[in-house]
Amino acid sequence: MPKSKRSKLITLTKTQKKGKEGKELLFNQIRESLEIYKYVWVFDVANMRNTFLKDVRRDWTGSRLLFARTKVMAKALGITREEEYRENLSKLSKYVKGAVGLLLTNEPPETVESYFSEFKKSDYPRAGQIATVSFTLPSGVIYSRGGQIPEEDDIPLPHSLESTMRTQLGVPTTLKNGKVYIDNEFKVCGKGDILDAKQSRLLKLFGIACAEFTIRLVAYWTDGKVHELDSSPDSVGELSEGDMDDDEE
Numbered sequence: 128m129p130k131s132k133r134s135k136l137i138t139l140t141k142t143q144k145k146g147k148e149g150k151e152l153l154f155n156q157i158r159e160s161l162e163i164y165k166y167v168w169v170f171d172v173a174n175m176r177n178t179f180l181k182d183v184r185r186d187w188t189g190s191r192l193l194f195a196r197t198k199v200m201a202k203a204l205g206i207t208r209e210e211e212y213r214e215n216l217s218k219l220s221k222y223v224k225g226a227v228g229l230l231l232t233n234e235p236p237e238t239v240e241s242y243f244s245e246f247k248k249s250d251y252p253r254a255g256q257i258a259t260v261s262f263t264l265p266s267g268v269i270y271s272r273g274g275q276i277p278e279e280d281d282i283p284l285p286h287s288l289e290s291t292m293r294t295q296l297g298v299p300t301t302l303k304n305g306k307v308y309i310d311n312e313f314k315v316c317g318k319g320d321i322l323d324a325k326q327s328r329l330l331k332l333f334g335i336a337c338a339e340f341t342i343r344l345v346a347y348w349t350d351g352k353v354h355e356l357d358s359s360p361d362s363v364g365e366l367s368e369g370d371m372d373d374d375e376e
Contacts, residue, residue: 150199157203157229160191161212164231167204168239168347169222172340179248179340186242190232197223214351222345236347236354243342251331252338254324259337262330264298264313268306273315273333283307288332296325296332 161167172180172194184192193200201223205211211220223229232239252258265274269292270281284292289307292298301308315333316326330337346355 150196153193153195153199154203156191157193157200157231158212160231161203161216163233164191165233166231166236166239166347166349167216167219168230168232169219169227169345170230170243170342171225171227171345172342179250182248183246183342187230187232190230190234192228192230194228197225197227200229213348215353216348218353219346219348227345239347240344240356243344246342248340249336250338250340251336252322252327254322254327256322256327256338258316258318258320258322258326258330259339260316260335261318262315262333262335264309264315264333266309266312268308269300271333273335275333275335296329298329 180192180194201220202210203212204216204220204223205213206217206220208217211217230239262273268278269284270278271284272281284307286302286305286307289300289302292300292307298313299309299311301310315329316322320326322330344356346353348354
């Protein structure tokens with residue numbers, strides 16, 4: 128039997144430059160949770176939104192979900208074989224980099240995978256994200272949904288927004304008979320464009336929630352083994368020791 132490392136003191140010198148107490152608290156919380164929960168999952172997030180992450184936390188109140196400093200989370204699991212809190216947790220820590228979090232739970236893998244495969248939330252895109260739709264404002268009177276629905280089911284854009292459209296958002300509008308108007312159609316964005324601040328504001332103004340908050344399960348640890356999930360949601364493979372790369376995080 129390998130010597131237990133649970134009571135071994137691990138220094139956080141390399142990861143602590145500020146907020147030392149907060150990092151130590153996170154470190155200890157993870158170590159305590161490793162004594163309670165059978166499964167440790169690493170997940171990554173697309174289009175991070177705190178509001179939606181709170182929904183996930185609420186749904187998993189019997190488990191522990193952490194989205195915090197990756198260096199501290201990896202350190203708590205153990206980056207090397209000598210530091211790992213439990214057998215082979217160092218193999219899981221290699222995935223703790225980037226926009227990832229940890230889920231510690233006693234729920235079986237089938238339950239976890241089923242939940243996260245169905246958890247999707249729509250939101251407005253932010254500047255710097257890639258547009259998933261093309262959107263063009265039709266010429267004439269501008270309506271509140273920008274031509275996405277029939278005019279008879281829509282209402283004209285409030286005239287008070289004309290100045291904002293023209294001076295802040297770059298749309299060549301005019302005010303005619305109290306209505307916001309453009310002479311020619313105006314392309315807001317094309318699918319695949321990297322959105323700037325003006326484009327993202329226009330998409331939100333016209334109610335186009337084309338960003339999707341999703342959580343992708345990356346890998347999990349249980350009973351001394353690490354399992355990696357590939358692009359197929361039903362396919363899980365166990366990592367061998369040779370698959371472990373150096374963690375630069």
